[in-house]
């Protein structure tokens with residue numbers, strides 16, 4: 001029978017595990033380490049810790065004074081039936097209530113200020129840190145989970161560090177004040193009342209582990225829910241076009257049910273814990289009442305004395321109970337702390353050297369020297385021993401089949417990753433020796449996937465150079481052949497284009513991206529499949545703006561359909577991450593190798609980019 005009930009209890013309090021987790025749990029961290037980790041973020045609010053401490057002392061003193069007044073009412077007014085002391089007792093009561101109201105106000109405002117300042121500092125730092133992580137991190141992680149950490153988990157860390165500690169302090173001080181009074185009143189009864197403290201402690205310890213497991217599961221599930229919502233809603237067109245709403249709902253429901261189960265487990269644990277605490281309290285109170293009544297009968301205690309003792313005792317138990325509950329809250333919040341620490345412990349794969357060089361505006365000499373690169377966690381070389389040299393102002397076309405490694409070249413040029421072997425150089429300096437921000441100021445990109453933010457057309461163009469004047473923005477739009485269509489938009493340059501440019505056509509969004517690159521005015525330009533997704537006519541339309549953009553800049557055009565590459569100064573053909581051919585368009589056609597084959601396969605349907613290079617330089 002006992003074994004059965006134990007088994008039922010264990011099942012009741014258990015938290016289900018999920019072997020196919022969308023988001024995996026963060027590694028455990030001891031509360032002490034977590035505390036040490038987050039303490040520096042309290043810096044701005046530490047000067048208020050003393051006032052908060054003072055409020056914590058005064059609060060229980062006021063409460064104790066109220067109870068003491070009650071003793072006086074019983075012993076000096078009620079028992080002798082004497083109304084004379086009543087007036088000053090009433091005045092004292094009123095004074096205490098007003099005083100504690102003022103105190104409560106000051107306490108609330110100050111503690112909220114300290115908490116919110118802490119949240120501000122921590123959240124900003126977590127966001128800054130996440131932004132500094134390399135592209136590789138975002139390619140591996142689920143964005144929704146990262147968002148849930150920046151929002152929900154950061155809030156929980158505040159409970160862990162400040163509210164939790166402030167409450168803990170408050171309880172300890174309350175405990176001290178009431179214990180002192182109880183000892184003063186009846187030391188023998190007090191010792192009897194304290195017999196239950198170890199019981200409280202044992203119960204709290206036992207339950208804290210269960211609570212932590214349930215909280216970990218809840219936070220992890222919250223991350224999964226955000227991840228699935230972000231992925232489904234972010235790709236809503238795909239979901240609806242393929243009628244996958246039901247599958248997405250099921251995925252979402254699975255995680256939501258997981259969170260529901262974790263929340264229920266947590267509720268059951270709390271629900272079992274609360275009556276246990278009450279029983280422990282009752283044992284103490286009954287013991288005191290028994291001995292107290294005996295002492296009353298013996299005439300060793302007044303009725304007011306006994307009533308006050310019992311009232312103080314309940315005030316003593318409430319902080320003890322609070323402390324034991326707090327350990328649970330603390331453990332629950334530490335599950336969130338683990339998730340934030342895991343995020344903060346991520347190191348960017350690309351780090352700026354301590355003595356990074358500044359080069360100002362580069363001439364635009366780009367070189368890949370024996371570059372080999374593997375994406376983290378993969379065994380296949382995305383690039384093997386790739387070398388080429390692009391002299392300032394000339395154009396290199398990178399061609400090859402899908403997956404040949406063309407975009408990877410662009411990512412290495414922007415230093416989203418560092419090569420495993422060899423080096424990438426700008427003006428003869430290894431990118432690893434350059435200041436990251438300066439390197440990126442020297443490179444403008446128009447990517448395969450057009451990146452348009454939710455905001456106005458003007459903001460989208462000025463993203464390339466935030467201090468750009470209105471005239472510069474319009475000039476860039478004109479050069480990108482975007483001015484005319486912008487004028488036709490309902491509010492011209494002030495028209496809000498939806499996230500990812502949803503309210504624009506592919507060609508319009510692409511021209512906006514070209515205007516952005518134009519305004520950046522960088523000496524090196526990377527065009528990654530600039531005509532992808534555009535029909536022949538739209539492809540034709542952006543050729544002229546692209547030509548304008550490329551003039552006078554070192555350009556790497558990445559393409560696998562050859563439509564944009566014919567007139568490049570030189571072409572490098574990649575296959576399986578290796579350079580298999582290099583030369584000019586005509587040379588390569590004459591050679592009748594991989595390039596000629598690709599050329600025959602794709603045909604040239606759109607006029608090629610004809611940049612008028614100062615002189616065609618044969619690349620190394």
Ligand SMILES: Nc1ncnc2c1ncn2[C@@H]1O[C@H](COP(=O)(O)OP(=O)(O)OP(=O)(O)O)[C@@H](O)[C@H]1O
Nearest residue numbers: 139375378382401402403404405406407408409560
């Ligand atoms: N983030 C990544 N993590 C792991 N492998 C990757 C990643 N990005 C690309 N790869 C792999 O690296 C290889 C080269 O990819 P890359 O994107 O450079 O090809 P590509 O030539 O630009 O192809 P496409 O013309 O289709 O855009 C491919 O095998 C691809 O699967």
